[in-house]
Amino acid sequence: MxxxxxxxxxxxxxxxxxxxxxxxxxxxxxxxxxxxxxxxxxxxxxxxxxxxxxxxxxxxxxxxxxxxxxxxxxxxxxxxxxxxxxxxxxxxxxxxxxxxxxxxxxxxxxxxxxxxxxxxxxxxxxxxxxxxxxxxxxxxxxxxxxxxxxxxxxxxxxxxxxxxxxxxxxxxxxxxxxxxxxxxxxxxxxxxxxxxxxxxxxxxxxxxxxxxxxxxxxxxxxxxxxxxxxxxxxxxxxxxxxxxxxxxxxxxxxxxxxxxxxxxxxxxxxxxxxxxxxxxDGEGATKLVEVKVTGAKTKEDAKTLSKTVIGSNLVKTAIFGADANWGRIINAIGYSGVKVDPMSISIALGSITVVHNGVPVDFSEEEATQYMKESDPVQIFVALQDGNDEAIAWGCDLTYDYVKINASYRT
Structure with a gap:
């Protein structure tokens, strides 16, 4: 043991x-x-x-x-x-x-x-x-x-x-x-x-x-x-x-x-x-995805934000394609219904920071792509400056096989 x-x-x-x-x-x-x-x-x-x-x-x-x-x-x-x-x-x-x-x-x-x-x-x-x-x-x-x-x-x-x-x-x-x-x-x-x-x-x-x-x-x-x-x-x-x-x-x-x-x-x-x-083990998935939100005003805000990001089809497809398109993460945060200050947000893909205090950061696309291809889970960190609450949500990438499996579920 x-x-x-x-x-x-x-x-x-x-x-x-x-x-x-x-x-x-x-x-x-x-x-x-x-x-x-x-x-x-x-x-x-x-x-x-x-x-x-x-x-x-x-x-x-x-x-x-x-x-x-x-x-x-x-x-x-x-x-x-x-x-x-x-x-x-x-x-x-x-x-x-x-x-x-x-x-x-x-x-x-x-x-x-x-x-x-x-x-x-x-x-x-x-x-x-x-x-x-x-x-x-x-x-x-x-x-x-x-x-x-x-x-x-x-x-x-x-x-x-x-x-x-x-x-x-x-x-x-x-x-x-x-x-x-x-x-x-x-x-x-x-x-x-x-x-x-x-x-x-x-x-x-x-x-x-x-x-x-x-x-x-x-x-x-x-x-x-x-x-x-x-x-x-x-x-x-x-x-x-x-x-x-x-x-x-x-x-x-x-x-x-x-x-x-x-x-x-x-x-x-x-x-x-x-x-x-x-x-x-999501249908057709190739990897686990973990979204951790920290610095939220309330626990409920942190949960809502993490689940919204993990549930975004655009985020999920970007992860499948190993595309470090962090704009899709920002987009999901924006429609989550949780009020946040755009200039208080920092985002990282694993250890690779892509946004810091609301400002895009130069990063290596090659390094980010390699991280998303090779890491399991792929971790997305969203840091706010609104409070002390945090939450983690889990999901998976969205692949061609998901459609294939569900298009013929009964047959």
Whole structure:
């Protein structure tokens, strides 16, 4: 394990190999049930004991049926013991039939693993507006065995147009007890706050009060998953679900616990890592882009500016072409809606300053082009002189392949 972070008088957290089945008591698997032609398309997540649960959902007003079901499940006891997930079909905008089928997925999986229906969440991703092939899913659920884990196919089964699986795992020692926090995610296109088009599942064996878990997730989301954008579209199915089963047997954590900061920092790292993986894997993307705004009057101003720059198609295409056209960054700042003094702005591409205090700076075009071609992430720094707040947003370049992928998404 590589030590990543250490805080004075606090435990260190470490990056380690693992995924959602790494925390004690969690298991996961996936396989092909026939929704897609060949690739894995049905995934399951299971905890040996009911886990305190928290979730955040898409802000799209057309929320898919699985979101309705998962919201209801968590609302009853604030716990989950399992998730059943399919890809290839979003079960979104499918009316009462789609809702009925989402409930059936919950019922069948609960029966299969021997738990109460309301302790199961449901998640789907894929094409919107098409009927769910429910019999294929029913047959798939019937073949699940929680004793036969397959984390590789779990991570593959939740993907759509993603080009790689996304997972992260950290360990942190809190008051003498080691706890594990891990996550897996999917997301590639239709990515835009709030939230991105994505599914993310986070597990931990920490004993943590449910209200504090929800508080942590809701707040961390704002600086991680809600700070990524690929194409400006917000999906109907996005959700982030966190489950904490307490099997590490630590002293229960809450916002008032003296060790809360250690958990929060490690949890933040997991969410931020997954968010950056999603941004990096934007459809057709060749590189991750990071925009950091400093010196803003308010946190909200910094977030708005960073997300506006990262979301600009002109900025994204310039990065794809390795063109240091900083005028496109200025343009995005100008239409962001945030009032800034033009003479207080400085901009840099990595370590290459292109604007200082509102004045263009001579720089080597060759050096800038080389930086944009070779660096991953490409970093854009925007410094203001209006205050002390800052924010970071993540995205990707915009390429020919993005159009190609989305022009034939259903075929």
């Amino acid at each position: 590589n030590k990543l972070y250490e805080k004075t008088n606090a435990a260190s957290y470490y990056i380690t190999q693992g995924s959602v089945n790494s925390p004690k008591g969690f298991r996961a698997g996936g396989f092909h049930c026939g929704i897609k032609r060949k690739r894995p398309d049905l995934a399951w997540l299971y905890s040996e004991v009911p886990a305190n649960a928290a979730a955040v959902y898409t802000t799209n007003q057309f929320q898919a049926a699985p979101i309705t079901v998962t919201k209801e499940s968590i609302s009853i006891d604030k716990q989950l013991q399992g998730m059943i997930i399919n890809s290839g079909n979003a079960n979104a905008y499918t009316g009462e039939k789609g809702l009925e089928q989402a409930y059936l997925m919950r019922k069948w999986y609960a029966e299969k693993v021997g738990t109460k229906e309301h302790l199961v969440g449901v998640s789907s991703t894929g094409v919107i507006g098409e009927p769910l092939p429910i019999e294929k899913i029913r047959n798939g659920i019937a073949n699940i065995s929680v004793e036969q884990e397959d984390i590789i196919n779990f991570e593959k089964a939740i993907l759509t147009t993603d080009t790689f699986t996304k997972h992260v795992c950290v360990k942190v020692e809190i008051n003498g007890t080691e706890i594990t926090i891990a996550g897996a995610a999917k997301g590639s296109g239709m990515i835009h706050p709030n939230m991105a088009t994505m599914l993310s599942f986070i597990t931990t064996d920490a004993d943590i009060e449910q209200e504090s878990l929800q508080y942590a997730l809701s707040n961390i989301i704002n600086d991680t998953f809600n700070m990524i954008t690929v194409d400006g579209d917000t999906s109907t199915n996005d959700m982030v679900v966190a489950m904490a089963n307490g099997m590490a047997e630590n002293e229960q954590l809450s916002v008032n616990n003296p060790y809360w900061d250690q958990f929060y920092e490690a949890f933040t790292y997991v969410c931020q890592s997954l968010a950056k993986y999603i941004a990096k």
